[in-house]
Amino acid sequence: MERSAKVMGAVVSTILIVGVVIGVVAMVRHGNSDDKGGGQGVGGGGGDSGSSTSTSTKTANAICATTTHKEACTTSLESVANNPNASIQDYLSAALNATMSELEKAIEVTSKVKVDKADDPHNDQMGMDDCKEFLDTAVEQLQASISSVGESQLHTLEDRVQEFISWLTGVYIYQATCIDQLEKPEYKTPVQDGMLNASQLTENAIYIFSELTNLTSSLNLNFSSIADAATRSAATLSTSRRLLNNAERVGENGYPSWFTSTDRKLLQDAKQDPGVEAVPIQPNAVVALDGSGQFNSINDAIGSIPPKNTERFVIYVKAGIYNEVVLIKKIPNVFIFGDGQGKTIISGDLSVALKGVKTSNSATVAVDSDGFMIKSLTIRNTAGPDGHQAVALRIAGQNAVVFDCSIEGYQDTLYYHRGRQFYKNCVISGTVDFIFGNGRAIIQDSMIVVRKPNPNQSNMVTADGGLLPNGEHGLVLQNCRITAEPLLEDAKAQHKSYLGRPWKAYAVTIYMQNDIGDFVAPEGYSVFTNVGEGSLNQNTAIYGEYLNIGPGSISDRRDVNNFKNWHLLSPQEAEGYTVGAFIQGGSWLINTGVPYNVGL
Structure with a gap:
C-alpha cells in the first residue's frame, strides 16, 4: 500500500445549508406565486426575468453551500446559474460536466510528465502507467454518471442517489490511487497539482448528491428520500x-x-464440490492442468471471453496449483469457481520489496470490473513478510461476491479497492x-x-x-x-x-x-x-x-x-x-x- 498524505475535507455545517436553502425557498415561492405551469424548473417560470435569474443564482449558491470547495462549485454552475428554467438535472449535469473537463485536463498534464528511466529507483514509470489507466477508468465512471443524469427523470433519481455517490466515490478513488502510485516529488507534484481541480469538483459532486434530498425537498421538488446518508457524526x-x-x-x-438464473443456481450449489463427480452448471470455459479442460491457464480462459460481452461468463477451474497472475480488466460479470479451498489454488509472488512492482500490481488476482464473483478456491501471494506490500486479491468493482475462498498472504493480503463487496465463509490471513x-x-x-x-x-x-x-x-x-x-x-x-x-x-x-x-x-x-x-x-x-x-x-x-x-x-x-x-x-x-x- 503506497502511503500518501491524508486527504482532508470539511463537514459542511447543516445550519449554514438550511439557512441558505430557506432563503432560496422564499425566493422561489415569491418568484413562482403567479406561475401556472413552470414544470420542474428549479427557478420556476413566473415573475420578471431579473427576479428569476436572481432566484436561479441563489439556487446555485444553495447547492454550493453543501460543498467543501464552494468557489470551485460556483464556477462550475455558471452555465446554468443564469437560466431561470434550469431543472435539478441541469445543475447536476453542469457539475458533472465541469468535473469531466477538469479530469481531462488532468490526464493531459499527466501525459506530459516524463520519467527518467535511467534513474527510477521507485519504479515511477510503472506508477505513471498505472496512473494513466486509473484516470481513464475514472473518466468511464464519470461518463456513466453524466449519461445517467441526462437520461433520468426526477422521480427515478430518487432510487439512484446512492448509485451516483458510489460511482463518484470510485472516480475520486482512482484519482487518489493515481497519486499514491508515484514516489518521486518531481513526478508526483505536477500530477497532484494538475489533478487538484478535478479532485475538488469530484468531491463537490459527492457532497451535492449526498445533500440532494434536503435541497430538493426544501425547494418543493418531488424528491422524498436519499438511499444512503454517508455522512456521520463523530459519535x-x-x-x-x-x-x-x-x-x-x-x-x-x-x-x-443483472443476476441470471444461472448465477442463482451456481451459488445455490456452493456447498457442493463440483470436482468430485460433475460440474453442477455447464461453464463457458473449463481450466485444467491435466489437459482435461479447454484451457491450461485461467488467463487463457479469460482471454476467450468475447469482446464487449456483458452476460455472465462462468469459468470452472479444476483442482491444481495455478502459478499465474490473473487479471480481469473491464470485463463485467465474470464468475470463477474451483473445487474447494486448498484444492484449486491460484498462486503468485509479486511484491513491492522483492519484485519492485506497485502495490496495485502485486495482486495474484486483480479485478477491475463490476459484477465479479468467485468461490471455492484459494488465492495466495507467496512473497512472505520480506515482500512487504504483496496483495493476494484486489477487487475494484461494484457488486462483488467472494464466497468460500481462502485469501492468503502477509502484508496487504486483501485489497477492497473500490465498490460494494461481500465476503462470506472465507479464511483471510496476513x-x-x-x-x-x-x-x-x-x-x-x-x-x-x-x-x-x-x-x-x-x-x-x-x-x-x-x-x-x-x-x-x-x-x-x-x-x-x-x-x-x-x-x-x-x-x-x-x-x-x-x-x-x-x-x-x-x-x-x-x-x-x-x-x-x-x-x-x-x-x-x-x-x-x-x-x-x-x-x-x-x-x-x-x-x-x-x-x-x-x-x-x-x-x-x-x-x-x-x-x-x-x-x-x-x-x-x-x-x-x-x-x-x-x-x-x-x-x-x-x-x-x-x-x-x-x-x-
Missing part, C-alpha cells in the same frame, strides 16, 4: 440512511435484473494492514487469521482508506473469528497485534458480533504514521464495536485518547452497518443463493 451513525426493501432494483421474478482498501466491504462469517510478522513488526488486521466523509467506503467484520496462527500464538509477546489503523483520514471500520482472541492489544487500534511525517488520521477515523466476545473484545482499555471517535455502538447504530443498510445487500444479494445475514 453516531446518521438515522436518515434508507434501508432498501426486497422489492427494489430487482427484475420481474424478484431477482436483481500481518500488516492485511485487509485494506478504499471501497465498501462487509466480511461475514469468516476466519481472520493473524500471522507471525518479521522481527520488530506489529500486526494490523485492517487499514481502511476512506478518503471523504461523504464517500461510499468503509469495512465491517461481522460474526467472524479473529485468531492467531500457532507461530504467532507462541510469539505474541514479541509482536503487538491491533484490530486496525486508519490508512486515510476518514477510515471507517466496524467490528460486530465477532470472537476476538487474546493476542489483540487491549488498546485495540494503532495510529498510522506515514514515512517521514506524522499522521492525524486517528482524529477523524471512525471505529465502532458491537457485541463482540472473547478476551480481545474487552473494551475498557481502548485508546480513546487518540481515537476520539471510537465508541461502542448502540443497536440502532449497528443496524446501519449491516448488509441491508451498509452495502444495500437487500437489492443485489437477495435470492442469489448466497447465504447472508441482512441484519444483526
Whole structure:
C-alpha cells in the first residue's frame, strides 16, 4: 500500500445549508406565486426575468453551500446559474460536466510528465502507467454518471442517489490511487497539482448528491428520500440512511435484473464440490492442468471471453496449483469457481520489496470490473513478510461476491479497492494492514487469521482508506473469528497485534458480533504514521464495536485518547452497518443463493 498524505475535507455545517436553502425557498415561492405551469424548473417560470435569474443564482449558491470547495462549485454552475428554467438535472449535469473537463485536463498534464528511466529507483514509470489507466477508468465512471443524469427523470433519481455517490466515490478513488502510485516529488507534484481541480469538483459532486434530498425537498421538488446518508457524526451513525426493501432494483421474478438464473443456481450449489463427480452448471470455459479442460491457464480462459460481452461468463477451474497472475480488466460479470479451498489454488509472488512492482500490481488476482464473483478456491501471494506490500486479491468493482475462498498472504493480503463487496465463509490471513482498501466491504462469517510478522513488526488486521466523509467506503467484520496462527500464538509477546489503523483520514471500520482472541492489544487500534511525517488520521477515523466476545473484545482499555471517535455502538447504530443498510445487500444479494445475514 503506497502511503500518501491524508486527504482532508470539511463537514459542511447543516445550519449554514438550511439557512441558505430557506432563503432560496422564499425566493422561489415569491418568484413562482403567479406561475401556472413552470414544470420542474428549479427557478420556476413566473415573475420578471431579473427576479428569476436572481432566484436561479441563489439556487446555485444553495447547492454550493453543501460543498467543501464552494468557489470551485460556483464556477462550475455558471452555465446554468443564469437560466431561470434550469431543472435539478441541469445543475447536476453542469457539475458533472465541469468535473469531466477538469479530469481531462488532468490526464493531459499527466501525459506530459516524463520519467527518467535511467534513474527510477521507485519504479515511477510503472506508477505513471498505472496512473494513466486509473484516470481513464475514472473518466468511464464519470461518463456513466453524466449519461445517467441526462437520461433520468426526477422521480427515478430518487432510487439512484446512492448509485451516483458510489460511482463518484470510485472516480475520486482512482484519482487518489493515481497519486499514491508515484514516489518521486518531481513526478508526483505536477500530477497532484494538475489533478487538484478535478479532485475538488469530484468531491463537490459527492457532497451535492449526498445533500440532494434536503435541497430538493426544501425547494418543493418531488424528491422524498436519499438511499444512503454517508455522512456521520463523530459519535453516531446518521438515522436518515434508507434501508432498501426486497422489492427494489430487482427484475420481474424478484431477482436483481443483472443476476441470471444461472448465477442463482451456481451459488445455490456452493456447498457442493463440483470436482468430485460433475460440474453442477455447464461453464463457458473449463481450466485444467491435466489437459482435461479447454484451457491450461485461467488467463487463457479469460482471454476467450468475447469482446464487449456483458452476460455472465462462468469459468470452472479444476483442482491444481495455478502459478499465474490473473487479471480481469473491464470485463463485467465474470464468475470463477474451483473445487474447494486448498484444492484449486491460484498462486503468485509479486511484491513491492522483492519484485519492485506497485502495490496495485502485486495482486495474484486483480479485478477491475463490476459484477465479479468467485468461490471455492484459494488465492495466495507467496512473497512472505520480506515482500512487504504483496496483495493476494484486489477487487475494484461494484457488486462483488467472494464466497468460500481462502485469501492468503502477509502484508496487504486483501485489497477492497473500490465498490460494494461481500465476503462470506472465507479464511483471510496476513500481518500488516492485511485487509485494506478504499471501497465498501462487509466480511461475514469468516476466519481472520493473524500471522507471525518479521522481527520488530506489529500486526494490523485492517487499514481502511476512506478518503471523504461523504464517500461510499468503509469495512465491517461481522460474526467472524479473529485468531492467531500457532507461530504467532507462541510469539505474541514479541509482536503487538491491533484490530486496525486508519490508512486515510476518514477510515471507517466496524467490528460486530465477532470472537476476538487474546493476542489483540487491549488498546485495540494503532495510529498510522506515514514515512517521514506524522499522521492525524486517528482524529477523524471512525471505529465502532458491537457485541463482540472473547478476551480481545474487552473494551475498557481502548485508546480513546487518540481515537476520539471510537465508541461502542448502540443497536440502532449497528443496524446501519449491516448488509441491508451498509452495502444495500437487500437489492443485489437477495435470492442469489448466497447465504447472508441482512441484519444483526
